Amino acid sequence: QKEVEQNSGPLSVPEGAIASLNCTYSDRGSQSFFWYRQYSGKSPELIMFIYSNGDKEDGRFTAQLNKASQYVSLLIRDSQPSDSATYLCAVVAGGGNKLTFGTGTQLKVEL
C-alpha cells in the first residue's frame, strides 16, 4: 500500500464548476497535510496546508481533513482554465518535516 494515494486522473470539470480532489494516507501518525499545484515542467507551488480536522478556506480553495478516515481533500470553486495542472497531496508523518507525496491528480478545466 502506498503511503499517500491519489487518483491520477485526468479529472475534467467545466469552467465555473467545483473541482474535488481527494487523497488518502496510510500513517495514522501523520500530522500535517499539504496541497501543491504543479504545472507541466514547473516545480510544485504551495496552495493549501491544514493541520487540524475540519475545513480550511482560502479564496476559491478549501482543504478538508478527516484524520479518523485518513482522508484529505481539496475543493476548488469556480474552476478556471488556469487551474489546469497536477495537484500533489503531501503528508508529514513523524519528525523531520519531510514530505511524502502522492503521484498527483491531473485536473483539466474545460471551456
Place this chain on the structure above:
Amino acid sequence: DTGVSQNPRHKITKRGQNVTFRCDPISEHNRLYWYRQTLGQGPEFLTYFQNEAQLEKSRLLSDRFSAERPKGSFSTLEIQRTEQGDSAMYLCASSLDGVQPQHFGDGTRLSIL
C-alpha cells in the same frame, strides 16, 4: 523577498561524469530539503538540513550522492559517476522551521546522455 533559488536550471551530462547543483533557500529559513522527481511521480525525499546539520538521508541517497550546507545558508548536492537512472528533476525546498510549510525552488533538470 526572493524565493528559493536553484542553479543550474538544466544540466546535460554524459554517463559517468560528476555533477553539482546549488540551492539558495529563503534567507531566514533554517530548514533545507532536497527531493527528486521523475516523470509521472510525486517528489521523493532525499535529505534535509537544519542549519548546517544534515539530519536525515533517504535510502534513495546512494553513496554516489552527497549533500552539504557548510554555513547553514546555501546547499550543494553532488552526484558522482552519474547513471542513466539519475535523470530527474532535483528540487530544493526550504522552511522556516520543522512545522511551517516548505517552499520549492524551480528545480534543476538533469539529463544523462
